[in-house]
Amino acid sequence: MNPKLPDASAVEGADRPHSTPWRARMFEIIFGHETRAGKAFDVALLVAILASVAAVMLESVPSLQGPWGPTLLGFEWLMTLVFLVEYVLRLLSVERPLRYAASFFGIVDLVSIVPSFLSFLVPGSQELIVVRAIRLLRVFRILKLSEYSVEGRRLLAALRRSLPKIVVFLLAVLTIVVIVGALMYLIEGPENGFTSIPTAVYWAVVTLTTVGYGDIAPHTTAGRALASMLMIAGYGIIAVPTGIVTAEMVEVRALERLRSCAACTHPTSDPAARFCGRCGTPLPQEKPT
Numbered sequence: 001m002n003p004k005l006p007d008a009s010a011v012e013g014a015d016r017p018h019s020t021p022w023r024a025r026m027f028e029i030i031f032g033h034e035t036r037a038g039k040a041f042d043v044a045l046l047v048a049i050l051a052s053v054a055a056v057m058l059e060s061v062p063s064l065q066g067p068w069g070p071t072l073l074g075f076e077w078l079m080t081l082v083f084l085v086e087y088v089l090r091l092l093s094v095e096r097p098l099r100y101a102a103s104f105f106g107i108v109d110l111v112s113i114v115p116s117f118l119s120f121l122v123p124g125s126q127e128l129i130v131v132r133a134i135r136l137l138r139v140f141r142i143l144k145l146s147e148y149s150v151e152g153r154r155l156l157a158a159l160r161r162s163l164p165k166i167v168v169f170l171l172a173v174l175t176i177v178v179i180v181g182a183l184m185y186l187i188e189g190p191e192n193g194f195t196s197i198p199t200a201v202y203w204a205v206v207t208l209t210t211v212g213y214g215d216i217a218p219h220t221t222a223g224r225a226l227a228s229m230l231m232i233a234g235y236g237i238i239a240v241p242t243g244i245v246t247a248e249m250v251e252v253r254a255l256e257r258l259r260s261c262a263a264c265t266h267p268t269s270d271p272a273a274r275f276c277g278r279c280g281t282p283l284p285q286e287k288p289t
Helices: 021-031 036-059 062-093 097-101 104-111 114-118 125-142 146-188 197-208 221-258
Strands: none
Touching (some): 021 036, 021 062, 036 125, 062 097, 062 104, 062 125, 104 125, 146 197, 197 221
16 A cells, blocks of 8 residues: 555654544544644644743733733743643543654643743743744644645755755864964954954854954954955855755755656655655656756
């Protein structure tokens, strides 16, 4: 039997419901989005996530900490308990809980709960609750924004293909900033703010990326000349990773066109895919020239 593209629940790491009937029904509500109950659960979850993140942000406003601080804190704990119950229900509704717990969304769900309890040991860590905003990624499947999901998969495929080239590029950039930083340390010296080679390397990174904080600046003619060359090089270097990723995105689209399903014309952005994600028909394995 030809493999099919997994549905939304499989993408979240929950590939099948539990065999117990009530757990299977719970799976349909929590992970599904086709039924009315599933849609209502997903929308309520998104509203709860937005409300909890907004509460954390408002709690950091000094003018609101006095009159509304206890209320916002209580609301944060209420949301934490809600998400804790939801996380437990997700584990109970799947046949392989550990697989879901180790998936991307499973880890995000757990991390969104931990900061509240961690605040007992590390005061202020509850501010990390804003990581719950990552859970809003579920909006793409809830609102059936499949077109955006396809574009996201294309971008991820392009980034994976670009990774070796970007690593080589970053190593080259690292070599440049180390060499230029060492030269600037020799030219300017501690009397001009370049107290060490690491400090000079920090200056080189800030200059090469055209950020230009201005906390350290060369004062000698030779130092300014070297800085000018590094600034000019920065404009060209910044464009390199953009060009690499863009070229790979074009390649991914070319692969999609070349490897569209002959039966249903459905394209695929996964270079390793062997079967159509829609109908299961074998895909051509040719590569674009």
